[in-house]
Amino acid sequence: MIEARELTKRYGDHVAVDRLTFHVKPGRVTGFLGPNGAGKTTTMRLILGLDAPTSGGVTVGGVPYSGLPSPLRTVGSLLGAGEVHGGRSAQRHLLGLAVSNGIARDRVDEVLELVGLPADTARRRVRGFSLGMGQRLGIAAALLGDPEVLILDEPVNGLDTEGIRWMRDLLKSLAAQGRTVFLSSHLMSEMELTADHLIVVGRGRLLADTTMRDFIETHSQGHVLVRTPEPEGLRSLVEGRGARWRPEPRGGWRVEGLSADVIGDLARRHGHAIHELTPRHSSLEDVYTELAQPAARYRARPEKEVAR
């Protein structure tokens, strides 16, 4: 369990993390979402004792990180690549970590197997590793102490499709074993498939702390996908009823504010052909974009605005 209470970090006048209070519970995967600069990495660094909070505090298993007797056995973490000496082999790197943390050497081979790094690859210098191999090595290091808590910043970064699927299954199985799994990612579709619970931040503040299902259902704008060869006629009927009519990126039209039944009846009454009428729920990406983007520190301006 990770418990943050009024956790705050200021850099000069800048408040990176602003009175965050949340619990990350064991037995489930908790996703940590927020736009660039929202304070996710800073929060993770504070949990791991890599930075000191300005005020408030955070504990892991009831103890601040600095007070953990054997940190690697309690918390495994992956905070970006580049923490490994490039001239060293993956195996040497892990052996060094194991020895300095009182972990049995055999565990190195176990974690290498667990993350799918074969022995001949593990003997190669880390400098030549691809991004995906580096991520697997980072996960191996995080799992070395068989920790109860895992904190992973963008763990699927650089992984290919098979790697992403592997990571998803691994994180779910670690949570199913009763561990606490806390991860950040900007890949919403992946987060939707992996996380059971969400903590969402914007400009350092807590925006939501809820289950994935509640987050999507509470903020969801249900809509209907419509395909019709006569869009203009149907559009004016739908808009005449106060509903919203928008093009869908993959073809067809998205109608918000009317049920599929009502749209179908309207079309039949006015003689418009319908090729598809599908009620849909919002995705995590839809909901997140509505809720969190207004709290973004950094936003691109639309092309037209830039050109002016």
Ligand SMILES: Nc1ncnc2c1ncn2[C@@H]1O[C@H](COP(=O)(O)OP(=O)(O)OP(=O)(O)O)[C@@H](O)[C@H]1O
């Ligand atoms: N060492 C530092 N000194 C000054 N400001 C910092 C420092 N570290 C982070 N910040 C600022 O704090 C804010 C939060 O940054 P942080 O990296 O935690 O955000 P994030 O949510 O992880 O973003 P991203 O999704 O881009 O990784 C940003 O505005 C950042 O510029």
